[in-house]
Amino acid sequence: MKRTFLASAGLGVVAVFGACAVVLAGPVTPITFDVGSAASILNPHLSQNWQLFAPDPISDERGVVARFRCGPSSSPWIDITSTAIAETQSSRFFPPRESRIVSNALVERFAQDDVTKRLEDRGRDDLLPRVDASASRAERVLGRYAVRLGSCPSDETGESVSPSAVQLRYVTRALPPWSERGHESARGEPEVFESDWIPL
Amino acid sequence: MRAAVRRLVATIVEWMVDAPRAVAALSMLRAVIGFVSVVLYLRHYSKRWLFYGPDGVYGLDGIRGYAAESGTWSLYAVSGSPAFFEIVFHVGLVVAGLVTLGVGGRLVLAVHYAMLWSLYMANPAFMDGGDALVCTGAIFLLLTRCYSAFTIVKPRPKFKNSLVVSALNNTGLLLLATQVAVVYLMAGLYKVQGELWQDGTALYYILNVPEFFLPGVTPHLVHHDWLMVLGAYATVLASIFFPVLVLFRAGRPVAVMTMLTFHLAIALLMGLTSFALVMAAYDLLFVSSHVEDMRRRVRVLSARLATKVRMRHLVEV
Numbered sequence: 147m148k149r150t151f152l153a154s155a156g157l158g159v160v161a162v163f164g165a166c167a168v169v170l171a172g173p174v175t176p177i178t179f180d181v182g183s184a185a186s187i188l189n190p191h192l193s194q195n196w197q198l199f200a201p202d203p204i205s206d207e208r209g210v211v212a213r214f215r216c217g218p219s220s221s222p223w224i225d226i227t228s229t230a231i232a233e234t235q236s237s238r239f240f241p242p243r244e245s246r247i248v249s250n251a252l253v254e255r256f257a258q259d260d261v262t263k264r265l266e267d268r269g270r271d272d273l274l275p276r277v278d279a280s281a282s283r284a285e286r287v288l289g290r291y292a293v294r295l296g297s298c299p300s301d302e303t304g305e306s307v308s309p310s311a312v313q314l315r316y317v318t319r320a321l322p323p324w325s326e327r328g329h330e331s332a333r334g335e336p337e338v339f340e341s342d343w344i345p346l
Numbered sequence: 347m348r349a350a351v352r353r354l355v356a357t358i359v360e361w362m363v364d365a366p367r368a369v370a371a372l373s374m375l376r377a378v379i380g381f382v383s384v385v386l387y388l389r390h391y392s393k394r395w396l397f398y399g400p401d402g403v404y405g406l407d408g409i410r411g412y413a414a415e416s417g418t419w420s421l422y423a424v425s426g427s428p429a430f431f432e433i434v435f436h437v438g439l440v441v442a443g444l445v446t447l448g449v450g451g452r453l454v455l456a457v458h459y460a461m462l463w464s465l466y467m468a469n470p471a472f473m474d475g476g477d478a479l480v481c482t483g484a485i486f487l488l489l490t491r492c493y494s495a496f497t498i499v500k501p502r503p504k505f506k507n508s509l510v511v512s513a514l515n516n517t518g519l520l521l522l523a524t525q526v527a528v529v530y531l532m533a534g535l536y537k538v539q540g541e542l543w544q545d546g547t548a549l550y551y552i553l554n555v556p557e558f559f560l561p562g563v564t565p566h567l568v569h570h571d572w573l574m575v576l577g578a579y580a581t582v583l584a585s586i587f588f589p590v591l592v593l594f595r596a597g598r599p600v601a602v603m604t605m606l607t608f609h610l611a612i613a614l615l616m617g618l619t620s621f622a623l624v625m626a627a628y629d630l631l632f633v634s635s636h637v638e639d640m641r642r643r644v645r646v647l648s649a650r651l652a653t654k655v656r657m658r659h660l661v662e663v
Contacts, residue, residue: 150355152509152513156514156520163524163525173536190416191418191481194532196532196533197532202541203540204555235559238614240385240389243471246472250472283408283411283412286408290402290403294403324551
C-alpha cells in the first residue's frame with residue numbers, strides 16, 4: 147500500500163508539473179485563460195519560455211548609439227554595441243555575455259505580447275498599452291550602460307562635465323535576404339528610432 | 347485485460363520505489379550545473395561591479411524593482427554596501443565550485459541555487475534558456491541522489507535505499523525528464539509555425555546575427571544551401587520527435603546522439619557553450635547506463651595510468 151501511495155504521489159507531482167509547464171510554454175489559447183493563473187505557480191523559479199529562435203528568428207542587425215546631455219550642449223553619438231559584439235565573436239567557448247545587455251534591452255524595449263500584437267494588427271491603436279514598465283526599465287539599463295562606456299567631453303577649462311541625461315538611438319538593419327546572401331549591398335536601409343532624453 | 351493493467355501498474359510502482367534510478371546521469375547533471383555556474387562567475391569576474399554591482403547597469407534600485415515586479419528576491423538587493431556585494435559574489439563562486447566537485451551534499455546545492463538565482467536577478471539580461479534550465483535542474487536535483495558519482499569526496503558506505511529515498515529520487519528524475527521533453531516539444535512546435543523555418547532559411551539568418559556570427563566559418567557555411575535547409579529541417583524534426591523517441595528504450599540512444607550532435611553544433615557555431623552543455627547533460631538522463639559505463643571506463647583507464655606511472659617511478663628509483 148505504501149509503495150503504491152509513494153509511486154502515485156510522485157507521478158502525480160510529475161503530471162501536475164508537466165501540465166503546468168505545457169500551459170505556460172504553449173501559445174495563448176482558451177485553456178490558458180482558464181488555467182493559466184494556476185499554472186503560473188511555476189513562475190518565476192520554474193519559468194517556461196522555450197520559443198528558442200521561433201517562430202521566426204531575428205533577421206536583422208540591431209544596435210544602439212547614445213549621446214549625453216552635457217550642460218547646455220550634447221556630446222557626439224557613441225556606439226555602445228560593437229565592442230561587446232567583437233568580444234563575443236573573438237571567444238567561442240563561454241564567450242562573455244556583455245553584448246546581451248544591449249541585445250536583451252532591445253528585445254525588452256520593443257517586445258509585444260500576443261494580445262498587443264493582435265490589437266496592433268487589427269488597427270486598434272486606442273487599446274494599445276502605453277510604453278510599459280519593462281520598456282522604460284530597458285531604456286534605463288541602456289542609459290546606465292552607456293554612461294559606463296562614454297561621457298561628456300571636458301569643458302574649455304579642462305574640467306570634466308557629468309552628463310545629466312542620455313538619449314538612445316536604436317538602429318536596425320535587415321540582413322541580406324537569402325536570395326542575395328554574400329552581397330553586402332543587399333542589406334536593407336538602416337531604420338532609426340530615437341528615445342527621449344533619459345535623466346541620469 | 348485486467349491482469350495486463352495490474353502488471354503494468356506493478357511495473358510502474360516497482361520502477362518508482364524499488365531503487366533510485368539514473369544516479370550517474372543525475373550526478374553528471376549536478377556537476378555540469380556547478381561547472382557552468384563557476385564559468386559564469388569567473389567569465390565576468392573583472393567586470394562584476396558593472397554587471398551585478400549596486401552601482402552597475404541595473405543598480406540597487408533596478409535590482410530591487412525587477413525582483414519586486416517578478417515576485418521574487420535577490421540577495422544582491424539586500425544591501426548597497428560594497429563589502430556585502432563582494433561577500434555574496436565570492437561565496438556564490440565558492441559554493442558553485444563545491445557543487446561542481448560534489449562536496450557538501452544537497453544542502454550546498456540548495457545554497458548554490460539561492461546564490462545563483464540572486465546573481466541572475468541582479469542582471470537578468472544575461473539569462474538564457476540554459477540558465478533557466480540550470481535553475482530548474484538545481485531545484486529538482488534536490489530530490490535526488492545526485493552526489494552518488496562525479497564527486498571528489500569518497501562515497502559514504504552504501505546504505506539501504508528506503509522506499510521514500512527511491513521515490514523522491516525517481517520523482518526528481520521524471521520532473522527533469524518532463525522538463526527537457528517540454529523544452530524540445532515546444533521549441534519544435536513553435537518553429538514549425540515560423541515562415542523562415544518552413545522555408546529552410548532560418549539557420550542562415552540565425553548564424554548571421556552578429557552575436558552568433560563566427561568569423562571565418564559562418565560565411566562559408568551559409569553558402570551551402572543544402573546544409574542550411576537540411577539543418578533547419580533536422581532541427582525542427584529532432585526537437586519534435588525527441589519526446590516521442592525517448593519513450594522507447596530503443597529510441598533513446600538515437601534521440602540522445604542526435605541532440606548531442608545538435609548541441610555540439612550550437613556550442614561551436616553560435617558560441618552558446620553553457621546552454622549546449624546543460625542541454626547535453628539533461629539529454630544524458632535518458633541514457634544513464636551509458637553514462638555509468640563511460641564513468642567506469644574512465645576510472646579503469648585512469649587507475650591503469652596511475653599504476654603505470656607508479657611502476658615507472660619505482661623502476662627509476
